[in-house]
Amino acid sequence: MSNKTYTDLLCETSELIVEATQADEAVFEAGPADKSVLQPILSELRIRYTILISKLDTVYDQLLQPQKRLIVKRLLEACLGRLIEIKHDLVEINVSDYTYDDDESLVKLQVTPYEVEPCIPQYFIREREQEVQSRRQFIIEVLTKLGHEPPKPQPLVLTEQQAVLIIQSHERARQGRLRGQFMKEIRLLKEKGRDQKGEMSATAATAIQRVWRGFLARRETKKRKRQEQLLIGMELPAYTESVALKKAEEVKEYRRHLQKERQDEYTKALDSIEKQLRAKQGPKINEQIADELRRWIYEYYERTEVLPEIPSEESGGSRAMYSRQGTGIDSELSKTSPVSSKESKRSKDSKDKKSSKNGDNNKPKEEPEDLNIYKCNNSAFLQDIVNANEEFEDIWKFKDDIDNPHERYYKDMIEREKVVKIEQEIRNIVDELMRNELELLQTAYIKDMAQKGKKIKKPQKKVRRGGKKSKKKKEKDLTPDRTTESLFEELVSNGIIKPYPLVKIDDFIGEKGYLGAQLRSEGQEPTPCLGDIRQLIKEFCILPLGSEHIRMNAPLIRSVLISGAAGSGKKMLLHAICSETGATLFDLTPANIVGKYPGKTGLIMLIHLVMKVSRLLQPSVIWMDDADKPFVKKIPKTDKTDPKRLKKDLAKIIKGIYPEDRVLFVGTSKTPWEAEQKLLFQCYNKVIQIPRADYGSISLMWRTRLHKAGALSQRLDVSCLSRVSDSYSIGTLLATLDDVLTTKRRLQLRIRALSAQEVAVQLSYREPVYAEQETAAEIWWYKTPMEKKRQKMIQKMLEMQQEVEENAAK
Known part of the structure; x- marks a missing residue:
């Protein structure tokens, strides 16, 4: 497709963003609302943002203009973050991790259930492809040095009885081939004799013709029948790579290559243009700002007879004292806040986001008296979507690209941005010089007044009041002198960091539940299908882990427990999480760490290395198979893996994962009901149980x-x-x-x-999966925190309904 195609698609997406954000803002303006009213609105918003993410991902993957791609990425990440926020609101409303999309929203928006499943943005891997590939290559090289070879197919080992049967079958086949060859020679001799005698009958030729015509007719009929079934969709065509799809993929790869060239040109231009501007306009800007400041100080002293104080750099510096309008300089003393309206609005928005984020995480949420009323949590992404979309409409939507057919960077836009940056840097330097000058002037002024016998109050030094200290404690570094590469190699050598097969999350085949919303409306909780599990892994694990911006601002999920029967796909989902995000896999399975880092000091070093390297090589996934074993009450004597070794430190490891850490702890278990449930659920924020395949x-x-x-x-x-x-x-x-x-x-x-x-x-x-195991898994599921919360809410609703009926009866 052409550049115009993706530009038109982006403009169309921008209009859809306006519709979605208007509906989204209306939800917050309405305030607390009834859950039955709020749930379909949020469900529709979730579908809208999912569609937007798919369109923005397509545009960002193929758009060439580097400056336009920056704003598309901002929109894409903000929509991803808002989608995750809506997901968590729906979880609170339904008191269930599963959301079903079989309501009226699909008909209204005219989409299929598979289109409303979030896609994984391609930039998660594409922008880090070289880094991910180098890590995989490093792991393979280290394992090769240690003598580890890739697993080879095991040789076929047969029992004596199996070998005899194979030999007998081959011998019978050999005898059959000889017998067939012998009969063929006899038949040829007979036909040769008939030809010599001239006894060949005309009826033989007719019979051959009849058989051949019948064969052709049957083949033609079968061919027409197959074509008809292919046409009406009753039969699938043969699995072959489509030529058209292959050509389309080649075009996409070509555009990605051009995209990389445009990005390299843009990066080089940023440096070269900045150097030119510094050399050309730097001295002029320096002189202008210095003259401006001196004039303002003089005017201030003339009015107040007091020397001013220049605010600190964190408070805005000299820019906070007056505003610059156009090319002229306005040095009048601002009676109100000296900060410009645009900057004050940005700072206010950032403060609101910060306070809402801290308030939601730190303060316990007060539940309203009415269980049917719910208020959505404040969004950290909605304002970003609105601002980025407004910026796109102001700058790019109606910009004529006729003069730039090859989608290269715009030099004037770079110059405007760099001038602002250079001016701010020079202003900070000039402010510091002026502070020193003012300090000398103040000292001289005080000395002069003292000689005249007048008392001058010394200006009190402003005490900087810091905010709340971060809860993140600074951990002691046990390996300060070692490089990341040496730590990485050590963990690979000990089998803690492991290579994993590349798996796509969409390879986890499964249908979605199509009656979930209907069953919930009837008061029943539907059983999730495998397609719902796939969607849940995307929303809770892959999307937050793939982007640093989303991880820091979206609701935090530190750990996930995936349970299911043997062969249900737990490890495949784990490998899909790592593959889709390009994560490093750390294996803390009890059986894997046996004999490694022995003793108490060794365990402390192991935990330190895993946490340190996982933060250095973000994103990272820390995996523990048989996650129930550390919390089992009684360990069998035959088990020599010492599964309780990490029991006390497991919660500490998970709590040490902060929003700025793109690290996820994943546990997998076949029999989670054998563990102490209280300790198990203290470690894992989310529990995902893979159901029996429907x-x-x-x-x-x-x-x-x-x-x-x-x-x-x-x-x-x-x-x-x-x-x-x-x-x-x-x-x-x-x-x-x-x-x-x-x-x-x-x-x-x-x-x-x-x-x-x-x-x-x-x-x-x-x-097979026996009924006893399914029953045990079902009983255990009712003991999970989310299910307990749901049952408790249902009980309260029934009690309230009963009270209303009793009051009405009286």
Whole structure:
């Protein structure tokens, strides 16, 4: 697509942003509202921001103009942050981490359920691609030095009985081929004899023609039938890479290459233009500011007969004493606040954001008496969206790019920005010189007055009152003399930092729940599907971890516990979080740290190294498999991993993760109900339980995987296969499919289509998810903090309803 296409898309997105922000601001203006009224409004806003994120990501990925891309990134990050804030508001309203998008908002906005699932911005990885690749390469090189080789396929080991069966089958096949060759030679000899005798009948040629015409007719009919089914969507086309999609991807890569060139030009221009301006206008600006300050000091002294004090740099310096209007200088003493209206507005907005952020995090939220009333938390991103969009409309929306067809930088815009920066830097230097001059003048003035016998009150030094001290305690650095590279290498050598397979979050196949909103309206809590789990991982883990700005201002989630049966996809989700954000993976699984950093001092060093390096190599994911083991009451004697080694320090590690740290602690567990629940939930902020795969998710998985493997055909009953697979996890089903579709079987697919019976027979050797395990997981889920809170709220609602009915009866 052309530059005009993306410019038009950006202008269209800007109009959608205006609509979304107007509706969003109306929610805050309305104040506390009924949850039943607020929930659909927030749900619609969430969908609007999701659509905006998708459009802005497309524009930011392909736009060439470097200065315009800066404002697009601001809009994209602000929309991502606002989406996460709305998600947390919906969690508070529904008292559930799951949000379902099957209400009227989809019909109103004319989108599908898959379009309202947040996309992962491409810049998370693209802008750090070289850094992520170098880290992966460094880990591989360190492991290679230590003698660790990538896992090789294990050799096939057969029992004696299996070997005999294979030899017998091959021998029978050999004898069959010989017998067929022998019969073929006999048939040729007979036909040769008939030709010699002239006894070839005309009926043989007719029979061959009839068979051949029938074969052609059946093939043509089958072809027309397949074309019709492809047309109406009853059958999927063969899995091949589309030429059009491949060409489109090549065009995108070409534009990304141009984008990088434009960015390099812009970066070089920033430095060169700044140097030119400093050399050309620096002395002039210095002289102008100094003359301006001296004139203002003289006028001030003439009026008050007192020498002024220049405010500190943090308070705005000399700019806080008067304003500059155009090219002329206005040195009149400002009767009101000397700060310009634009700057005061910005400082007020920043103070409001800071106070709202600190207030929400530090002060306990007072619950209203009416449980049906809810007030949305203050937003740290909404004003950013409005300001960035207004700036885009003022500068870029109606800017004519005809004179800049190649989308290069605008020199005049850089010069305006650099002049402001240079002026501020020079002003700070001049202010400091003037402070020294005023101090000398003040000393001379006092001395002169003392000689005349007059008493002068010395100006009192202003005591700077600092705000509240940060709660973050400065930790003692146990390795002050070591480089990041040496610490990184040590952790890789000890197996704490591990490489991980690159996995996309969208590879976690699963359908979404399409009756969630309807069931909630009827007073029932729906069971989430695998697609809902995928969306939850995006909203709680990937999106906040991918951007520093979002992480610092969005609601903080330090740790997540992912539970589920064996093969349900816990590790895949973990690897997807790391892959989508380019994170470094730290493995603190009890079995992995056995014998490493022994003793109490060794444990202190391990925790220090993990926390220090995880902050240095942000973003980072600290992982603990079998997260329930540190909190198990009784450890089996056969377990030699010492799982309780990190029990006391685990909560400390998680609490040591601050908003400025792009670090996430992820625990995975198959049997979380075996742990002490109080200690477990003290460590993990969010609990995500992967449910049993439903029919829709299993059917989608079979169709997707079989289609890619080229094994999907009309003879394969996918519905029957999905019913048979009901009690198995997705990981078990994928392993079964790999066992069935061997290399030999794949070659035979053109001759003999895959049947559901082949998969079912192989599946019968696998372990299903037993009903006892599902029951234990369901009972445990009702003990989680969020579910307890929901049950408590339902109980209160019932009690209030009962009181109302009793009062009405009286």
